[in-house]
Every structure is written in structure tokens, then in C-alpha cells.
Amino acid sequence: MNIKNKNEILNKLExxxxxxNYNNSDITFLEELIQIGDAEIRYEVAEVLSGKNEIExxxxxxxxxxxxxxxxxxxxxxxxxxxxxxxxxxxLKDIILNDKYLVRGYAILSICDIANKxxxxxxxxxxxxxxxxxxxxxxxxxxxxxxxxxxxxxNKYIILLLNLLDESNYxxxxxxxxxxxxxxxxxxxxxxxxxxxxxxxxxxxxxxRSSIINILNKNQNKKKEELF
Numbered sequence: 001m002n003i004k005n006k007n008e009i010l011n012k013l014e015x016x017x018x019x020x021n022y023n024n025s026d027i028t029f030l031e032e033l034i035q036i037g038d039a040e041i042r043y044e045v046a047e048v049l050s051g052k053n054e055i056e057x058x059x060x061x062x063x064x065x066x067x068x069x070x071x072x073x074x075x076x077x078x079x080x081x082x083x084x085x086x087x088x089x090x091x092l093k094d095i096i097l098n099d100k101y102l103v104r105g106y107a108i109l110s111i112c113d114i115a116n117k118x119x120x121x122x123x124x125x126x127x128x129x130x131x132x133x134x135x136x137x138x139x140x141x142x143x144x145x146x147x148x149x150x151x152x153x154x155n156k157y158i159i160l161l162l163n164l165l166d167e168s169n170y171x172x173x174x175x176x177x178x179x180x181x182x183x184x185x186x187x188x189x190x191x192x193x194x195x196x197x198x199x200x201x202x203x204x205x206x207x208x209r210s211s212i213i214n215i216l217n218k219n220q221n222k223k224k225e226e227l228f
Contacts, residue, residue: 112147
């Protein structure tokens with residue numbers, strides 16, 4: 001494939017992101033692209049399909065979830081959050097058991113979203129809980145804590161997530177704050193506020209401090225009924 005054709009393909013994929021539904025021609029086009037030996041294009045296909053949930057699209061997602069390129073698998077795992085088919089759920093479980101830590105983490109976040117839309121919620125909840133006993137990556141543990149909180153609304157998981165703000169790796173702290181920003185609600189606000197204010201006293205990362213300030217200011221910039 002020459003660069004001209006590649007640019008044309010990428011431009012077409014960019015335009016497809018604005019379409020709500022794909023016709024047979026679109027699906028055939030996407031099916032052909034995932035067979036191309038270009039990881040960037042396959043990555044963009046996963047981006048285009050983000051949030052979609054149709055039988056033919058699920059088949060494409062399964063191919064992307066099995067891709068040899070880690071970044072493609074990451075983006076596919078992140079984009080598949082609306083796919084409720086048993087095949088997709090089972091594949092995400094397999095990824096969570098066996099893939100690299102970033103892929104595992106995004107797969108956990110997506111399977112959590114899927115759990116709230118399907119009949120396998122209890123099974124998925126038990127599966128994610130079981131991973132706490134064996135998961136070593138703190139980054140992945142953060143996704144587990146946030147997912148379990150979304151699934152059962154127990155504050156103990158918010159506390160476990162917040163405790164990861166004491167990790168020495170600032171990337172983990174940033175990731176935790178990204179999750180906290182999405183989970184913040186009236187029930188957990190005081191717990192979060194206390195932990196973040198204490199963290200600010202010792203935090204030396206500019207990026208982490210900025211994220212903390214943004215979260216703390218959320219309640220000041222909006223009325224509580226708007227935030228919660």
C-alpha cells in the first residue's frame with residue numbers, strides 16, 4: 001500500500017466516525033481493512049467502531065481483539081463497551097486473564113460497562129472480583145476497583161482506588177484521578193475530597209496536582225444538583 005492510498009483510507013475512516021449506521025458496503029470495506037498489514041489502519045478501524053453494537057460489527061471487533069498489535073488490541077478493548085454478545089464477553093474475559101496489563105485494564109473497563117447492559121452482570125461481577133486475588137499490576141487494580149464500584153456502588157472500592165494515590169508512579173496516580181473524576185457523586189464526594197486535599201499536601205507532580213484541583217473545583221463550579 002502506498003502512502004497516497006493509506007491517506008485516502010484514513011480520511012475515509014475519519015468521515016465514517018460521523019455515521020450512526022453502516023451499510024453493507026461500509027462493513028465490507030472495514031472487513032477488508034482489518035486484513036491489511038498496517039496496524040495504524042486497524043487501530044483506526046477500532047476507533048471508528050467505538051460504541052457500535054451490531055452482529056457484523058461484533059465479528060470485526062473479535063478480529064481486532066485478537067490482533068497481533070498491542071495498541072490495536074488496546075483500542076479494540078476500549079471501543080467494545082456496547083457489545084453485549086456472549087462471544088465478545090468471553091473474549092474480554094480471556095484478555096483479562098492472559099493479555100498484557102494495558103489491554104487487561106481496558107478490557108476490564110469495557111466488560112464492566114457491558115455488565116450493566118446484559119443478563120450476565122452477576123457472573124461478570126464475580127469474575128472481576130476474583131481477579132483482585134491474582135492481579136499484580138496497580139494500574140489494572142485501579143480499573144478493577146473503579147469497575148466494582150460501578151457495579152455494586154460500595155464505597156470500600158472508592159477507598160481502595162483512592163489509596164493508589166500513594167503509589168510512587170505518577171502515571172498510576174493520574175489514571176486513578178481520571179477514574180475518580182468519572183465516579184464522583186454525592187455519596188462519595190466527602191471521602192474523595194478529604195483524600196485529595198491530603199494528597200495535595202505532599203504531591204509534587206504538576207499533572208497530578210492539576211487533576212486534583214480540577215476534581216475539587218467541580219463542586220464549586222456547578223451547583224450540587226447539577227453535578228450529582
